Amino acid sequence: MKPVPFNYFAPTSVEEALDKLAELGYDGKILAGGQSLVPAMNFRMARPGALVDLNNIPELAYIKPTSEGGLAIGTMTRDSKVEHDPKVIEMFPLLGEVMPNIAHAQIRNRGTFGGSIAHADPAGQLPAISIALDANLFIQSKSKERWVKATDFFTGPFMTVLDPDDMLVEIVLPPHLPHTGSSYQQVSRQRGGYAQAAVASVVTLDDQNRCKEARVVLISVGDTPILSARAKEILVGQKPTAEAFKEVAQAIAANEIDPATDIHATADYRRHLVEVLVERSLTIAFDRAKKGV
Amino acid sequence: MAGKYFGQPILRNEDAQLLSGKARFIDDIDLPGMLHAAFLRSDFAHARIKKIDYSAALKRSGVVAVYTAEDFGDFWRPGPLQVPPPTAIKGSVFNARTLVPIAKDKVRFSGEPLAVIIAESRYIAEDAFDDIIVEIEPLDAVNDLEKALEPGAPLVHEDLDSNLAADVVQERGNYEEARAKADVVISRKILVNRNAGAALENRGFVVEWEERSRQMTVWATTQAPIPLRNTIAARMGLFENQVRVITPFIGGGFGPKIMTSQADDVLLPWIAMKLKRPIKWIEDRRENFLATTSERDQVHYAEIALTKEGTILGVKDVFYHNTGAYDPYGMTVPLNTQTHTVSNYRVPNFYTQIKMVFTNQMVVTPVRGAGRPQGVFVMERLMDAAARELNMDPAEIRMKNLLIPDEFPLRTGIIGQDFVEGVLDSGNYKKNLEKTMEIVGYEKFRKEIQPKLRAEGKHVGIGIVTFTEGTAVGPYEGARVTIGANGKVNVATGISTQGQGHFTSFAQIVAEQVGIDVKDINVVTGDTAHFHWGAGTFASRGAAVAGSAIHNAAVKVREKIFSLASKIFEEPEENLEVGDGKVWVKSNPSQSMLLGDLALRANPTRGTIEPGVEPGLEATAYYGPPYGATGAGAVAMIVNLDPETMQVKVEHFVIVHDCGTAINPMILEGQVYGGISMGIGNAFYEKMVYDDNGQLLSASFMDYLMPQATDMPAKMELGHLVTTTPLNTLGIKGVGEAGAIPTPAAFVQAVEDALHGQVEIMESNLNPSRIFEYLQKKQ
């Protein structure tokens, strides 16, 4: 369980890092918190020729308000920083619910917000949450820079639109509309373990208490996080009812997910869990939207 | 029995060093010129080796040597049979196929070593894996215990005509006659899953050969330092005193560290001698999962015959036991299953048959519990099935059949792992159960709480089981107790320590006799230069067997103190008292002497001594029981099951345990709690899963789920009962495996109860998905 030989670079600015990444091309890999990359290297599943360590670039770790009233989070912001930031929790209660479920405290002290999204683990929470919160991702390389919506970012398991010389730099979370509620529901085998299935719901009501927007994202039951189309179709424009939640839950479980069987759970069980969790999360999210929390 | 030191919950001597990070573990050992070993392991479970070409590896910078089986010449041979089969069981079959140090011609399990690489660093050694070309012809793997014995099954050992490793029948009374008289007979197929030992620290081995003094020093994480030293010496053609085995602090043992014939044990001393450089190997987690040892999977066909009042007439159990690719540890595990199936209940007629099977899987040797949890699981499941059939309460049917103290000592008629007929020495099994029911509030839960919670739609269930733990088996252990001129005591014993608190509990035994504070007593375990007779730390025997030897030695030292002081003070021995590090005359306390000074006087360097007097305030003693002492207990567990997600929470856990005298109640509690967490792990989290090709699918902590603090019961209560064993002076029985033994049986029972008895579960490891499957099948 030792990695293959690799080169190591520790740039101190974004510019220097982007230069290095451009120079290394397919040989280079960004090292953020290292909580996923380093174990993969020790198992020799990942064999990068060189690491570009972002840990010496202080300018990549921040949480700051945006002019639109949202939040911008620097890619190297540690998960534990996000977890304990009062502004984050106030503006995005969903993150307050989600963060403590990511691994264990020690891992959140090292793991980074951007690293988790870039890693694109279909069982990871933050890729899904970036979709649920409709995040905008700022990506830079030596030769170009661009904004990509979280919904367009993930292309497969551990795969994204990032090129080898790209760096995810910032994650921007737009502010919630009024009458928005959210809920996160997860089942994992153990506290801190990856989700066997999880659901993040962010819903908004209009003045007549009808559903105006419903973002229901499924975790760990497909190649990427899945933003449910059926939830939107069934709920938007309607009064939220228990029957509607059930209908959404059944529609998602039957049509929108592709859970796998592994040594911990059958696909059938995961499908069943999704149904249970969607219903639970919609019930809570709409309740919160109503109460304005 | 409690004294000033003995029986007290004293803080542990070793903790300051451990908690401040100053303890030396094996990976802390760093010797000048040290090389590092890595084992290239087979990806196939069953295959013929055609060719291994390592020429490219030798060219890699930093690689010093590479060896395959052929390179060891005559030194390559199958390892010793570490535990032979008992000869007392007539008509039994046992086919010994002991572990080979490195695969030759054929691979028999995935993870078996193919080549050993020696390099300047472990990194380089692992880089060289990619340089080695292995040509292999894969064979069909043997995995299923029952199919393995069918004609035409692929053979793990082709010189045998089947995969049968052992076939052992033991019987007392006559089961078939009992069955003919029974009102009810219940038969079930019962499955027990496979678990790892999964100690926090993996195995490790460092060896240095000193050419000029012709001395070999080995640092190892072994549970059996003396047997390891003896086998290394024998293999290397050295005298025992040319090999010193030292066990540093060890991060947990749980069984798999008992082996003395793993690849590192055998090959690294030979290589170190050849290369004349120290060599280090630290097992990584993947290797630990694939290729140490593990345990527990069995398939039982069990049957219980009862009267309609619920009195047991007989039990029959025919079971398949997986021994893995080799059977170096004999039949210890399945014999423990045989002795523990019916041990706490009155079962006049008992037929038990082992069919031990070779498979293309990692070798099986004891893991905490060592066959006992399987026996208890089978019996407790039969009891539950019987209770349901007879419409009895699970507690009631147990109470009715438990043995009572008047029946002890009770000869069981079943030969155990220590080769002798099991005898239940003492205990109060009904009291264990009564007390458990009282603490958990059994009646109230059944009559008031559960119905009320069920009415609210909650799925709560209770499990209640009883068990015994055969402990403290022979053959023997020894110890030497020495008071130094510094007034402190050195205690040396042959067993090794993996976290059990021996540095404190053994000191407490000695302190009580010699009147020197526990803090001033230094206990040395597992260093063959300090004590070189003994068997090792296993079968919950450290406290009872080594502890008794230590007690005997300490008593002798006490006698020496009195005898010498009596001469010096010219006072009869009865007039003397010892305590606080000195000896004094009772009637005149000012006439006293520090024990350190007395120790100096006990070792005169001029003059003469009386014939027969041995020097020093030192004594050596041994202890070996005629048979093991049997601990016992009962467990109750209340669980809450979410009927939608099938998540199970253990709300309340009660264990009443009887291990005779407690040396240190706090350490004892730690042992029991640790066992319970392992039991919860075994029941709901830990599971080694092999696929049809013999690949281990759970070879990392990503997939092998260890119980966490957050998985422990919300409320835990521990009750003690003390019935001392007549087998040793201190009245101690072992406790090391207690918690692990009954827990899966209680868990499964509680889950069934939480599901209102809708399903019957006859397997020992569950998870939410599996519970969901049971309910789906039901619909």
Ligand SMILES: Cc1cc2nc3c(=O)[nH]c(=O)nc-3n(C[C@H](O)[C@H](O)[C@H](O)COP(=O)(O)OP(=O)(O)OC[C@H]3O[C@@H](n4cnc5c(N)ncnc54)[C@H](O)[C@@H]3O)c2cc1C
């Ligand atoms: C025991 C354990 C349990 C865990 N449990 C969970 C869990 O329950 N849920 C969960 O979501 N995660 C879990 N994780 C993963 C953890 O959250 C990781 O930290 C996270 O997924 C990756 O973040 P990182 O900062 O450690 O990234 P790294 O490991 O450093 O990098 C991961 C990948 O992303 C790339 N990368 C990182 N930053 C950037 C960037 N700015 N631009 C482009 N590419 C980048 C790297 O090159 C690498 O390929 C667990 C990890 C461990 C060790």
